[in-house]
Amino acid sequence: MATVKLTNIKKSFGDVDIIKGVSLGIEDREFCVFVGPSGCGKSTLLRLIAGLEEITGGDLFIDGVRSNDVPPPKRGLAMVFQSYALYPHMSVADNMGFSLKLGHVAKEERDKKVNDAARVLQLEPLLHRKPKELSGGQRQRVAIGRAIVRNPKVFLFDEPLSNLDAALRVQMRIELTRLHDVLAATMIYVTHDQVEAMTMANKIVVLQAGLIEQVGSPLELYHHPNNKFVAGFIGSPKMNFLSGTVTGVKDGVVSVRLAGGGAIAVPVEGRMNGGTEVTLGIRPEHLKVVTDGGLLRGEVLVVERLGGETFLHVKTATGDLLTIQADGDSPVNMHDTIGLQANPADCHLFDQTGLAIHRTTRHPLAGRKAPDASHSAS
């Protein structure tokens, strides 16, 4: 059992407020990912949980015990750093066994635990090497091994894959997910990469400017973003946003006329008046290319062919730049004029403040509706 609970956590460096009141509950065995643009406070939040920074306000509970003033070693957490932070003068085995040595664990038991962890991570042939003799991926595994050996209540990861090349990152992502399953441990993971967040998390916490924008499962954030920020941050390529005006509301369907002229009826739970300005959001994968008619028309500026899929960058008559994910075999060429169509059920609507107008039907895999982010932990 290892839970972490944050209640209105605040952190200031001098006059600068970095974390402005974060409340969050992390369940036992959950893989929780903090994601957000750089400078949003996600790493600081992790360091507050680790005890490497002092909490300015609010309460931190680890396994139900208030831990604001508990020193880092006593919190029972292990952390994997972005730079790996291995001890350069110690062998791999000594790196992994350092915490046990400090804890005065007998040498035999120490060796056994180090060997067990090394086996899980396939580090056995490297145990006698120094960190500088290892590749980036191997160093990363040693850093994870060092965390495993401690058998912590919670694993903390601070952007652990950002120093690895793309291929290795994908491989380590899979290894970490597998490790989470094998160890059945609670993990908190910080990244700026929404792909890592989507692929690994049970629960994603989207942060911006020191505040939580939304907490939810990957598919909940994807299908039911709370606001324009989350909608734009989750999903790759980014969601397309188009401005429009409400023309009518009837039976849970809001009719919207786009600035470019097209009209669409979106099934959302809105109670709004005609004439209200709204933003329509459509993901690149939900726009279909049609030859005649369509919701929108525009000129293809760039065609990016990835083989399995093709990204089209289209400029509409109103000057909006849209991204469309088409088939790999899409016959569209540069400078073609194409029409774009979307299924209304795949569209999102946002009001003038950027808040989402909730959809009438929930996606079956998005899970039950989470309470509003800002009150989610109480």
Add this chain to the structure above:
Amino acid sequence: MNKALRRKIIVTAAAWAVALVIFFPILWMFFTGFKTEVDAVAVPPHIFFSPTVENYVAVQERADYLKFFWNSIVVSVGSTVLALAIAVPCAYAMAFFPTKRTKDTLVWMLSTKALPAVGVLVPIYLIFRDLGLLDTRTGLLIVYTLVNLPIVCWMLFSFFKEVPREVLEAGRMDGAQPKEELYHLLLPLSLPGIASTSLLAIILSWNEAFWSLNLTAANAAPLTAFIASFSSPEGLFWAKLSAASTMAIAPILIFGWMSQRQLVRGLTFGAVK
């Protein structure tokens, strides 16, 4: 001749010239130590002379070299160890737990070096007299420690700054208390820096003359006082003075030569980062 080669020759020649200018007085002193007093003061100087060791014999007869030598060793090594013991925790705190005033503190420390030593001679002399520290190795050791403390602190601070913060944080997460962090991580990781800092402190203490001449007499005098004792009221005996000086600087010169790699690394630190 191409441009690059010409440039290389000029730079090399200039470097040799500068090295010679710096080294020449020491070389001259070394030779003078083997001349007779008459040869030593001859004008124009004698380039060729029949070497003699009579000066060395005379110097040893007049003063007990080993006693001065031992005093030099005790105060320079002792003051270095003491300065390190004070500076390591100090630099550790400043490097890893800086406050708003850390920068100012560092500058203030260095600014104390701008004060001429003679400015505090009288108060220190009186304090030493009252405490019975005049002409004691302990007294000199304390003064040297304090004199070198700013530079030792400053150097250790910059070496500690080089140790990645995350490595120490990893240690903290692994359960290291500050003492263990220092012993298992920070000290081993900054060992080269600590070594060059120590070397510099030893050399500075060894060569220090102002305090040793003013605060010591017969008992605690180090080698700098040994040299000075050969400038007597009857006049300078250049050959004997040179012999004494050679004996005084030989140990530190050899020591410096052996540790030059560490020294260069330490002194150019920050400049080549």
